Amino acid sequence: MNAKLIFIWTGRTALLLLLFFILFAIGSMGITEVLPDTVSEPGLVPGNLGFLVFGLLNTLLIMALILSSRWHGWKLALVLAFAYFGAVTFLTQIETWYFMSGITVTSELLPRLFIMGLPVAFIYIPLGVLILGKRKAKDSLETKAAVKIPIKQLVLKLVGIAVLYIVFYWGAGYFIAWQNPDLRAFYNSPGAILPFWEHATNTLDSNPGLFPFQALRAMLWTLCAIPIIRGTKLKVWRTAVLVGLFFTIPQVSGLMLENPLMPSASVRLSHIIEGLTSNFAFGMLIVWLLHRKHSSIPDLFSVAKKK
Numbered sequence: 001m002n003a004k005l006i007f008i009w010t011g012r013t014a015l016l017l018l019l020f021f022i023l024f025a026i027g028s029m030g031i032t033e034v035l036p037d038t039v040s041e042p043g044l045v046p047g048n049l050g051f052l053v054f055g056l057l058n059t060l061l062i063m064a065l066i067l068s069s070r071w072h073g074w075k076l077a078l079v080l081a082f083a084y085f086g087a088v089t090f091l092t093q094i095e096t097w098y099f100m101s102g103i104t105v106t107s108e109l110l111p112r113l114f115i116m117g118l119p120v121a122f123i124y125i126p127l128g129v130l131i132l133g134k135r136k137a138k139d140s141l142e143t144k145a146a147v148k149i150p151i152k153q154l155v156l157k158l159v160g161i162a163v164l165y166i167v168f169y170w171g172a173g174y175f176i177a178w179q180n181p182d183l184r185a186f187y188n189s190p191g192a193i194l195p196f197w198e199h200a201t202n203t204l205d206s207n208p209g210l211f212p213f214q215a216l217r218a219m220l221w222t223l224c225a226i227p228i229i230r231g232t233k234l235k236v237w238r239t240a241v242l243v244g245l246f247f248t249i250p251q252v253s254g255l256m257l258e259n260p261l262m263p264s265a266s267v268r269l270s271h272i273i274e275g276l277t278s279n280f281a282f283g284m285l286i287v288w289l290l291h292r293k294h295s296s297i298p299d300l301f302s303v304a305k306k307k
Contacts, residue, residue: 012131017059019127023119024055031116034109040258041265044272054253058120061249064242066128069231072137077126079227084125087224088250089117091217096261098213099187104261149293157289158219165218165282166211172278174199182266218282221247225286236291244283248276 043050062084069076093113096105105113129135149157174196177183184190194202203210225243232239252275255268262268294300 013059013063016063016124016128016131017055019124020055020059020062020120021051023124027116027119031109031112034106034112035260036104036106038104038260038263040260040263043257043259044265044269045256050257054257057249057253061245062125062128063132065228065246066125066132066134068234068239068242069134069228070233071231072134073129074126076134076231077129079231080129081121081125083224083227084250085117085121086220087246089114089121091220091224092251093117095217100261103186103188104263147292149290153293158222161222161286161289162215162218164285165221166214168278168282168285169214170200172274176277177270177274180266180270182264183270186262186264186267221282222286222290225283226290229287229290236287239291240284240287243287244280247279247283251275251279 045053065080065084066076069080071079093110096113097110101107101110178193178199181190181193184193193199225246228243228246229239232242234242252272255262255272255275259268262271289300
């Protein structure tokens with residue numbers, strides 16, 4: 001890459017970073033007056049440096065999502081905006097509603113948390129498509145036919161995705177996050193940790209809707225990943241990494257910062273580790289299952305065909 005290209009891409013990245021901060025701040029304006037009056041412990045990366053890292057990670061991810069797509073223009077902008085809003089805001093905040101209502105999230109704050117994500121998804125991403133030169137197609141990749149998966153196989157794969165997501169979610173939740181006594185106390189379960197199967201049984205008795213709720217979230221995660229899988233011009237393994245990052249960076253990077261909704265740094269760190277492991281693996285799993293049809297069970301574990 002010559003000096004001119006380095007200058008151009010540095011300028012584009014700096015502009016997109018600035019726009020991310022502006023639009024994130026605009027989205028956040030609606031929640032500041034209804035946040036709980038709670039003193040938060042310092043973030044994993046303190047102060048302005050933490051906010052810079054947060055913005056840079058999200059900016060680079062969105063740039064990668066845009067540049068890796070064979071789509072362009074309004075198709076790319078709208079599909080990616082909906083996928084991003086779904087994965088980053090909607091899926092995060094319905095879990096906030098499920099677990100944190102009545103702890104630090106009030107009925108007045110909750111709808112504003114959903115609104116907060118609109119500017120980045122529906123203004124920033126279309127602007128990113130324009131700034132990164134993806135307004136028009138530049139090659140023949142746009143017309144590449146999408147791989148079709150037979151309906152019966154697709155249904156079986158979706159069932160498998162739902163089951164495996166619950167396994168990832170519950171396993172990481174118990175063996176990583178739930179091991180932290182601060183986290184258990186935050187979610188109103190203080191005291192010694194119960195053995196795995198006793199904890200699972202008690203949860204099924206007291207909260208029977210949890211696993212169906214997480215199965216629904218698995219389908220919504222999948223819906224958000226499909227545009228990335230179908231639109232990619234990357235090799236399969238790179239697409240899997242990208243979707244894994246898509247499912248982790250926006251969701252956990254905010255936990256690096258001070259947060260009055262989750263004021264304990266210990267609780268935030270546990271959720272960071274939990275999310276990085278389970279969500280990244282789950283994102284790669286979706287790509288593995290849905291990037292092509294598979295002719296048999298052994299074919300699931302064969303080397304992926306080039307797209």
